[in-house]
Amino acid sequence: MKKSLLLVGAVTLSTFGSLSFAENGLDSSAISIVSMVESDEFVASLVQDDEFSLSSNEAFTITGITEPEQDVLLSVSMAGRIADIPISEGQQVSSGDLLLTLDTQPERLEVERTFLLWQDKSELEASRQQMEIYQLLYQNAKSLHEETGAISGEDLEGKKLQYLLQVAKTNQLEVNERKEKLEYQLARARLNKGQIIAPFEGVVTKVWLDKGESTQANKPLLRVVNSNRGRFIANVDESLGRKLSVNQSVELFIKAGDKHVLRQGTVAFVSPVTDSASNLIEVIIHFDNSDGEIKLGVSGYLEVS
Structure with missing residues (x-):
């Protein structure tokens, strides 16, 4: 110009x-x-x-919105009545914390029953001992038959058959034991369907139902957010998006009250496809918010030369 x-x-x-x-x-x-x-x-x-002199590095401003990196809606995969919610809105939780439990008394009883069956190994142990005895009898009969002929061939075959039948019975009991273990694991899995466990460290921002209320399977019951890390999301022109690459460091200016605060960000995603209607591509940039100064969800911008 x-x-x-x-x-x-x-x-x-x-x-x-x-x-x-x-x-x-x-x-x-x-x-x-x-x-x-x-x-x-x-x-x-x-x-x-x-x-x-004319500058060839004219700066362009890219505006976008922010959101938490981790933000989930949690539900149970079975219908039932809520038995306990040991947390409340605004409470900090850790990964693995129990957040909600349905009334799962039948499932608990099934877990106990299958556990007792799995742990009862008396029949298997008795069968193994019997197998060892029959094996010893067969080996002695075989020695007598070969050395002195005191045991007939028919009696020897009878001892052998008795031993082999006991081996088969023991093998079947061992298979049954593995089945009982699987039944116990399945019972525990069904019990866990009535619980909500915190998937990561964060804050409970929403609780939709109270203790005693009934819920349907896969209906959102809780929302947990980790705001320590944020994402800046923008849709930019294809030609401008080419100036950004994954792992590139950028400076973000994000709204915090009546000002914009500076955050160092890292480009995490540059869409490989362009929207045919708008000629825009999506760009995602991760940044730190461990100080909690930014209320994620606000707008921000960055400048690209």
Whole structure:
């Protein structure tokens, strides 16, 4: 823009100069050509001058919104009546904390029953001992048959069959034990469907139902937010998005009350596709908010050269 204005000024100067010389009886066309050449040299000198140099790194402002990196709605995967909610809105929770429990008395009893069945190994142990006895009897009968012939071949086959049947029974009991363990694990999984466990450290920002109320499966009951880390999300023009790359460090200016605070951010995502209707691409930048100064959800901006 500055260069265009300078060129216009140079041409104007050339025109006025030629008219002035013409009034004095000089060759205006020759004077005009000289003036134009001199004007171009003058413009070039201005462009090279630091005071009039043009910047190729014009800054663009990208506006967007912020949100927590971790923000989840929690529910149970079974219907039932809420038996206990040991937390309240605004409470800080840690990963693994129990947040809500349904009335799961039948499921608890099933867990206890399957656990007792799994832990009862008396029949299996007895079968193993019996198998060892039958194995010893078979080996002794085999030795007598081969060395002295005191045991007939028919009796030897009977001892062998008795031993093999006991081996099969023991193997079946071992399979049953593994099944009982799986039944116990399935019972525990069904019990856990009636509980909500905190998936990460954060703050409970919403509780929709109270103790004693009934809920349906997969209905949102709690909201947990971790605001220590934030995300800045913006939709930018495709040509501008090319100036950003994953892991690039940027400076964000995010609204905090009546001011904007500076946050160092890292580009986490630059969409590989462009919206065909708007020619925009999505950009996500992560930043630290461990001091809690920013109430995530507000707007912000960054400047890209």
